[in-house]
Amino acid sequence: MSPTATRRRPRRHAPSAVHKPRGTLHPRVQAAGPEHFGIAAVDCAKMRFKWMLADFYGRILIPPTTVPHRRPALDQAVEQLRQAAREHGLKDLVVAVERTGRYHHTPRRAFADAGFETRLIHPYATKNLRQPADPGNKTDDTDLAAIHRAAVTGFALAEPPLDEPWVTFRLLARHRRDLVVKAATLRIQIREHLDAALPGFAACFADFYSSDCALYVARHFATPADILAAGLPELRRRLQDADVHPHRDTLETILAWAAEAPPPDRGAAAHHRCALALEEDRQQKMRQIQALERDLAAHLCRTPYVLLLSCPGVNVVSAADFAAEMGPVEHYASARTITGRAGLCPSRYQSDQVDNSHGPLVPCGNRRLRGAILRVADNLIKCNHHFNVLAHTWQSQGKDPRQAHVKVGLRFCRIAYQIVAGRQVFRHPALQGRHYVLDKLVAFHREHDTGVAEQMRDLQAAVDQVPVREHAAEAVPLHEELEKIHQGRRRGPQMLADILPIVLARLGVGGLESRESEGSDRR
Numbered sequence: 146m147s148p149t150a151t152r153r154r155p156r157r158h159a160p161s162a163v164h165k166p167r168g169t170l171h172p173r174v175q176a177a178g179p180e181h182f183g184i185a186a187v188d189c190a191k192m193r194f195k196w197m198l199a200d201f202y203g204r205i206l207i208p209p210t211t212v213p214h215r216r217p218a219l220d221q222a223v224e225q226l227r228q229a230a231r232e233h234g235l236k237d238l239v240v241a242v243e244r245t246g247r248y249h250h251t252p253r254r255a256f257a258d259a260g261f262e263t264r265l266i267h268p269y270a271t272k273n274l275r276q277p278a279d280p281g282n283k284t285d286d287t288d289l290a291a292i293h294r295a296a297v298t299g300f301a302l303a304e305p306p307l308d309e310p311w312v313t314f315r316l317l318a319r320h321r322r323d324l325v326v327k328a329a330t331l332r333i334q335i336r337e338h339l340d341a342a343l344p345g346f347a348a349c350f351a352d353f354y355s356s357d358c359a360l361y362v363a364r365h366f367a368t369p370a371d372i373l374a375a376g377l378p379e380l381r382r383r384l385q386d387a388d389v390h391p392h393r394d395t396l397e398t399i400l401a402w403a404a405e406a407p408p409p410d411r412g413a414a415a416h417h418r419c420a421l422a423l424e425e426d427r428q429q430k431m432r433q434i435q436a437l438e439r440d441l442a443a444h445l446c447r448t449p450y451v452l453l454l455s456c457p458g459v460n461v462v463s464a465a466d467f468a469a470e471m472g473p474v475e476h477y478a479s480a481r482t483i484t485g486r487a488g489l490c491p492s493r494y495q496s497d498q499v500d501n502s503h504g505p506l507v508p509c510g511n512r513r514l515r516g517a518i519l520r521v522a523d524n525l526i527k528c529n530h531h532f533n534v535l536a537h538t539w540q541s542q543g544k545d546p547r548q549a550h551v552k553v554g555l556r557f558c559r560i561a562y563q564i565v566a567g568r569q570v571f572r573h574p575a576l577q578g579r580h581y582v583l584d585k586l587v588a589f590h591r592e593h594d595t596g597v598a599e600q601m602r603d604l605q606a607a608v609d610q611v612p613v614r615e616h617a618a619e620a621v622p623l624h625e626e627l628e629k630i631h632q633g634r635r636r637g638p639q640m641l642a643d644i645l646p647i648v649l650a651r652l653g654v655g656g657l658e659s660r661e662s663e664g665s666d667r668r
Contacts, residue, residue, distance in 0.1 A: 164299030168264070173237050174201050183238030184301075185226060185261075186292035187252050188285050189245040194252045195285045196222065198229055198238075199293055206233050209286050212252070219255040226261070241266050241296040243288070264301035266292055269509075274298070305476050311469075314444040318469035319513065321437040324430050331427040338420035339363060341410040349402050358384060358391035360424070362399060367417045369406035372399060439593050441465035442586070446606040449474065452564050454586070455571040455579040458529035461589045463521050467561070470514040480562035484555055487515040506551070522554040530577055532556075570615050582611055583648065584622035601644050608651045616652040623649055 164171070174182045179201035187196040192214055198207035207229050212222045230238060240256045240263045242249050249265070257263045275283070275291035295301060307315070332354060339347055343363060347353040354360070361384060366372045372380070380396055410416065442461050445451050450468035453459050477483050484490060488510020494501045525532040532553050539549045564571060571579040586607055590600045611619055627645045 167302045168299035177236035181236045183235040184296045185240040186289045187242040188288045189249040197289050214251050223259040241301040264303050266295045266301050270295045270300040315469045318466050324434050328430045331423050335420050335423045338416040342413040342417035344407045349398050357389045369403040372403040446603040449565045451607050451610050454582045458525040467517045470517045474565045480559040483558045486511050518554040522550045581622045583619050604648045620652045620654040
């Protein structure tokens with residue numbers, strides 16, 4: 146046998162220019178001439194913005210001017226810029242807008258809709274180019290001068306535009322994440338108030354918030370004495386009337402706790418009332434989260450990111466979260482650009498013979514994308530056998546668990562880029578076999594109680610993203626699911642009996658004939 150060649154990682158090529166690729170202007174400046182290339186610097190605020198126009202050398206053509214966020218004023222600023230370009234013979238120009246919360250969107254849209262190229266500058270670049278020139282002097286005019294310097298030195302970055310569906314996709318994903326954080330905060334607050342009114346009650350359950358019995362008892366009994374007064378028969382009867390059917394051991398555990406519970410805090414009735422109000426708020430947020438997850442699944446199925454579901458350990462929500470923050474995969478040249486944008490790379494300090502190349506993660510980067518990648522890494526470590534073994538191996542070697550999460554995130558980015566950019570399902574010689582995209586979608590919609598029309602819409606959209614050569618494999622678990630329904634081994638509403646034959650027909654492998662359901666409800 147010939148010896149196996151050692152696989153070497155490709156070396157990073159030395160840059161040919163000092164400017165960022167998305168910020169360089171010098172080829173255009175050389176073509177137009179520095180005195181004929183204009184830079185409009187825009188410093189944004191909540192209700193207005195201030196802007197000026199200067200050539201590449203910094204000669205001011207339009208002095209700093211304040212423009213309110215009103216349509217006539219915006220139109221006047223655009224016309225003023227056009228007139229100045231004609232008067233001074235500007236052959237080319239860009240509008241450099243400092244990113245400020247969301248206040249920069251109004252001037253950016255105004256100039257972009259008028260046909261001018263708009264670029265964004267991070268406030269960090271403006272700050273570091275203002276302080277050496279004007280130490281201790283922070284004004285709008287000095288900010289405009291710093292914005293001009295940042296554009297000249299290549300820090301005015303061109304960002305690829307996003308279509309309306311991608312913008313909506315991203316907003317929904319971020320709104321869901323915000324609701325998840327708020328719901329987690331509510332759980333902590335509920336637990337604090339509940340422990341004041343019913344000390345130790347929540348500890349009787351492995352997961353208090355997923356137990357219907359625990360929530361019912363906490364909602365209808367204000368003190369441990371009330372539970373003891375009801376007794377086991379009355380407690381069981383009231384739970385059964387509420388369509389809650391706990392085990393006898395659970396009820397005995399509750400009564401045993403009530404008999405030994407410490408006295409509640411002062412103001413226990415008020416604590417109990419606050420806990421119920423917060424629980425109602427949490428339930429409402431959970432319903433909103435579930436509705437948003439259905440919307441995210443619909444957006445995911447219309448993108449090639451749905452193919453990530455073929456990777457073991459990646460579910461619909463995490464794939465949608467990752468896809469929304471990524472945007473179109475065409476915006477990335479390789480997997481390294483994904484991790485570079487997310488800031489998943491160690492910081493480096495090198496000076497003379499000192500070279501610390503394994504510092505902490507760089508502080509800059511798209512933190513929302515980084516969070517989405519690391520959340521997927523958490524799922525892979527828990528649910529994917531290969532990555533679980535890797536994480537435990539690194540932990541046994543004494544490595545920081547955070548480093549293991551980052552390394553898994555880096556590997557996932559490489560895998561995800563091959564799947565999404567290559568329009569293929571998961572294939573890896575060292576990992577376990579792939580999962581089925583449509584099977585995961587069916588399970589997701591069953592858990593979220595999605596309607597027939599929405600579920601059919603998402604499955605058909607996902608079929609269009611799955612490679613044709615994989616249609617036969619994707620049909621196998623769908624056939625098995627349909628057989629379980631027809632043989633009566635699947636309980637509950639069976640709307641899948643109507644959906645699956647149509648999806649199988651779309652896959653081009655044929656379907657079993659749908660049988661009439663014995664029940665009147667076809668859901």
